[in-house]
Amino acid sequence: MNTAPDSVDQNGLTDAVAAFFTFGPGFTTGMYVLTVLGIALMALSLIAWVHTENRRLNEAADRLRAANGGATSPTEG
């Protein structure tokens, strides 16, 4: 059942935006696009987590090696 606010008296652009982005019937272009964007955000956040943590841990390891008199190794994780 469509719960989008299509019965509200709004201008055409607002109606179109709301119809696209809010959850009405399934299997619409809006739902496909939002699903793809959501999956992309999920995947990118995981990749970003890996990269961010890898950089942070390498920096910490380098700092600790240097403090203990060893050479830094930026590629080692």
Place this chain on the structure above:
Amino acid sequence: MTPTLMQAVDIDTVNAALTQDSKVLAEQFYFFTVAIMWLIHAGFMSYEAGVARRKNVMATALKNILTIAVVTPAFYYFGWVIYGCFQRGFIPTDPWGDSAEAAFCASTIPWGDAMGPNLADNITGVFWAAFLLFSWTTGSILSGAVIERIRLSAYLILAVVLGSIVWILDAAWGWSAGGWLVTDFGFHDAIASGVVHGVAGIFTLGVLLQLGPRIGKYDLKGRMRRFLPHNLHMTLLGLMLIFAGFYGFYAACLVITSTAFPGWLNIYLNPTTLSAITFTITVGFAGGFIGGYFASRGDPFWTVSGGLAGVISVSAGADVYAPSLVFLISAGTAAIVVWVGGVIEQKLRIDDAVGAVAVHGVAGFLGLLWVGIFAAGYPTGVNNVPSSFEGQLIGILTFFPLAFLPGYAIAWLLKKMNLLRVPVEVELEGLDVAEFGQDFYPEHAHAGEKIIDVDGTARSADEISRQAAKGLV
């Protein structure tokens, strides 16, 4: 003329009102089981943070919280549709068919009608959320075992795979009315001994084999060191929260049918009652504590973990077991789990920080076996296929590789990419400083840690760090 009450209220109106009332009751029921199940995750966080050494507290706690961040979207986009559409094996159901299975499959598609606000559907959202909470639980089971040396990002990837693919695929096969293990073999795992706990425990075993022990856990003379919890109160409170949350977990495993006798169905749509499973969970804890206490000779960790193992071991038959049988099985299984936990830690030298493989994996799979022995012949599923020892064995043989291989393979891949474990220097210093740039217990002095080296000598962590800097570790 004013109509009388009987004339004004016809039977269709009453039916419609009852149907609507029943739907809203079901909606509320699952909503509140979800709220109660959050306690499980508060408990896992508290338990694991308490078990961790003080230098790793925040890294451990945040790992638990971020399980929610990554498993939730993954389960929305992938997990639920796996449950809905893969009940017959690896080939998905056609969502456009005419059958009830097809309709359920279509309802799980994330861009479909049911997966969002829909005035005609009170149930999908809350039912999806209940399953999501089970998914978080699988991640939390893994989380505790790997603390103090796994990378946060590696854990999150593994939690997504376990929580949104692995466990839910086995649930589709063996924890649904239409699953092939149920319809073809009468497989019976009413409250998820195997499909949640067993599978998560064995997945964890695969990861641990690749991850390796914490530095200083074992030496070459065969000795091992036990890392004591930095905060025992936090650990025990966490376990009690998990136990409280388990009541929500148990309740959420039932299907409420308030307008039809006896008011409740198990996950296979066979009649049961909330009262029946309440006997089981409560007596199961009691038996588990007893078994854990005596088998471990009063060890606090294994006593409390024994309670958890006890409940897990009776969950598969929770809808049919007599309470006295529950008492015996839970006490016996908890004792076995204590023994297996010792073998895993001391003989196999696998560093499972919270005993997850034994408590969840072993108790979970034993729970499946107990149904085959003690509840064989009990009709399971809409076709009333009798449960049997053979059927349970087929389930075990299906789930074990399904759980172990992905954990082992993905952890192997991450290890090859040098993305599984933190650098040795970071492990020695503690994860909190490296991950968050600060010590979260600044008022407590950071005592120099003694590490038992592989040759059995006790050395300071700083000394090992200096060696690591020179490439000698």
